[in-house]
Amino acid sequence: MNRQNKKIIILGGGTAGWITANLMATHWQDKGFEITLVESPDIGIIGVGEGSTPPLKGFMETIGVSEAEWMPECNATYKVGITFKDWSLKPGFTEYVHPFVAQPDQFTIPAFFHNSFLRRKGIDLEGHPDQFFLATEMIRQKLSPVAPENFPFEIAYGYHFDSGLLGQFLRRVAEQKGVRYKEATVAGAMLDAQGNIDHLKTTDGEVLKADLYVDSSGFRGNLIQQTLKVPFISCAESLFNDSAIVFPTEQEENFAPHTISKAMKYGWAWKIPLTNRNGNGYVYSSSFVDADKAETEIRAHLGLLDSDVETRQLKFKVGRVAQHWAKNCLAVGLSQGFIEPLEATALDMVQETVVRFIEAYNNGDYTDKYRDEFNNRISARFDAVRDYIVCHYRISSRRDTDYWIANSTNEKISQSLRSILQSWMAGKNITDELLNQNLDIYFPNVSWNCLLTGKGIYPDQQQLRPGSDLANKYKIEDIREFNRRCALNFGSHCEHLRMLQSI
Ligand SMILES: Cc1cc2nc3c(=O)[nH]c(=O)nc-3n(C[C@H](O)[C@H](O)[C@H](O)COP(=O)(O)OP(=O)(O)OC[C@H]3O[C@@H](n4cnc5c(N)ncnc54)[C@H](O)[C@@H]3O)c2cc1C
Structure with a gap:
């Protein structure tokens, strides 16, 4: 295929479409690609999806946008983690934070793992995650995670934002990068003899032709599901919410x-x-x-x-398509699938899909040489995220409704999740299990430990034993003091947001 003037049509102007447009325009700015985003004036965006994970910060940096530019326009705030309340009824474990891990946590994580491990062996140690992480202290004190310049550690954080405003902002940035915008409702797509998408047809009868099509049309999956008939693999039997x-x-x-x-x-x-x-x-x-x-x-x-x-x-429907890249079409966003929003992972998936696609497309000299590898990689990510989220429900100690009983007794979970839970309940170090399954790159060990200890999941024990000096080697007071002192470097969350608004 001729690389010059290769035409790309992105169908859909939700967050997924605009993130795709920005990443492609940035990474391929000198490649001569012509990128057009087509959006229906009649079909709205889903208008939710207001929480993110730390990679969104990397996205903004990649496309060259500062926090002072985008955050005030999108009514954005900072996010250092998620506080889970009432997922467990066990005394002492009715609330915990799943933090975004910050660099200073590297000093306290060994203590968390040590205590969490020995607590499962029946030793009376503090294993609740809220004692160990800087993010939890920031939440307690309502601090901004933006560190002063002289603070020598990285703090991972994400954002909350108005998804409609973010779309408008990203549209402007993409247009400045040369992305064209077209208002039209696509009525259908025609295939060529090889089964590739040949062109799109709008409700006005206009023909839109490209070499590569991105399907960001939301749950409809106009191109990937409706036109190319790529099967949808539901995970509704393990995730009941719809x-x-x-x-x-x-x-x-x-x-x-x-x-x-x-x-x-x-x-x-x-x-x-x-x-x-x-x-x-x-x-x-x-x-x-x-x-x-x-x-x-x-x-x-x-x-x-x-x-x-x-x-x-x-x-909404939960699951994913069998192939995210099929023929000359890449599905990005809700069209490629959705694992419910519990850990706010959807935009991370969008970013990962586009970045990995660009990498695969470049490496294959703008052919589909690495398509299978790409599809396997993205599907594995979906499945790993699914299992982490399913685990929230499976280990809940709530039994107050049929819903919670069905969730906590659901045997339709993956073998991968079953092995992690078995390993945990057998008092083993789950690091090995996660590494063996190559899962640590999705939700890391620390996240699994937070999820399980935060909900108080320990093997049944009659009575906890006091620990030896070796078992008690980490003093919780010292860890708290460490985090308290680290937190002294940070200012008020709301004041920082006001400062951004006044720039
Ligand atoms: C309840 C809920 C909560 C969520 N919370 C989070 C969260 O906290 N964090 C997170 O990361 N994600 C979350 N998500 C997911 C998030 O909302 C989406 O990933 C994100 O908004 C991207 O959506 P999209 O762009 O794929 O689709 P949409 O926003 O639905 O956009 C679809 C676009 O396609 C266009 N379109 C459709 N058909 C046609 C056609 N025939 N012709 C022309 N244009 C067409 C529409 O006009 C629109 O512009 C949540 C989702 C749900 C359902």
């Missing part, structure tokens, strides 16, 4: 840099702080509760029974 109610609430004076995920009777509710409002959502399973009852539950929980706040109901 619906969400979303609505805003007023922002508080002073808020912490975290997402809150609170377990509810039939799912869980998120609270995401933006500078002008909180984004809220109740993710639930329609097999266990109807929309009205779910709405009443979340309204009662937030004291909104008499409020006229408008809510929006969404349906």
Whole structure:
């Protein structure tokens, strides 16, 4: 294929489409590619997806955008982790933080692993993750994770943002990079004799032709699923949620840099702080509760029974396509699949898909030479994320509704997750299990340890034994003091956001 003037059409202007446009325009700026993003004026974006993971910071840096430029425009705030509430009923374990690991944590993680391991052997040691991580201290003190220049360690953080505003912002940046924008609704796609997409046809009868098509059309999967008929592999038998109610609430004076995920009777509710409002959502399973009852539950929980706040109901499907890159089409975003939003991993998946695609396409000299390798890699990532999220439900000690009973007794989990849980309950070091399965690159060991210790998952023991001096080698007070002193380097979260707004 001729590399010069290669035409790319990105179908869809949601966050996935605009992230793709920016990454392709940045990485291929001197390659002479012509990139056009086509978006329907009639089909809206999904309008959720307001929490992220640390790689989004790398994305903004790659496309050359500073926090002062994008954050105020998107009402963005910082995020250093997710606080999980009420997922476990075990005393002492009803709440924990899954932190984004910061460099200073390298000093305290050995103590966390040591205590967590020996606690599973029945020794009376503090194993709750909240004692060990700087992010937890930042959340407690509502601090901004942006370190002063003289602080010699990296702090990993993500963001919360208004997804609609982020899309508009990314569109402007992409257009500055030469991406063309076209408003049109695509009615269908025609295939050539080899089964590649030959052209798209709009509802106005216009023909849009390219060499490469990116399907970012959302859950519809217009090209990858409808045109190319790539099978969709559902994971609904291990993840029951398929619906969400979303609505805003007023922002508080002073808020912490975290997402809150609170377990509810039939799912869980998120609270995401933006500078002008909180984004809220109740993710639930329609097999266990109807929309009205779910709405009443979340309204009662937030004291909104008499409020006229408008809510929006969404349906979603969980799973992934069998191939993310098929023929001359790359699926990115909801069109390629969705593992429910519990760990806010969808945009990370978007980024990973596009970056790995660019790498594979470049290495294959702009052919599909590395397509299978690419597809295997992205599918493995989806499956690993799925298992980490399934684990949240499988190990919950809630039994208050059929929903939680079905989740916690669900045997339809992957062999991979089963092995991790068996290894953990046998008191083994799960590092080996994760390494053997090559899983450490998705959710690292520390995340698995947080998930399991945070919910108080320990082998049944009659009584905990006091530890020897060797077992007690790490003093929790010293670790707390270390994190407290590290935290002295950081300022107020809200003040930092105000400072960004005034630049
Ligand atoms: C309840 C819920 C909560 C979520 N929370 C998070 C989170 O916290 N963090 C996270 O990372 N992700 C989250 N996600 C996922 C996140 O919302 C998406 O990954 C993200 O918004 C990207 O969506 P998209 O661009 O793929 O699709 P969409 O936003 O649906 O965009 C689809 C685009 O395709 C266009 N289009 C569709 N059909 C046509 C056509 N025929 N012709 C022309 N244009 C067309 C539409 O106009 C639109 O521009 C959540 C998802 C759900 C359902």
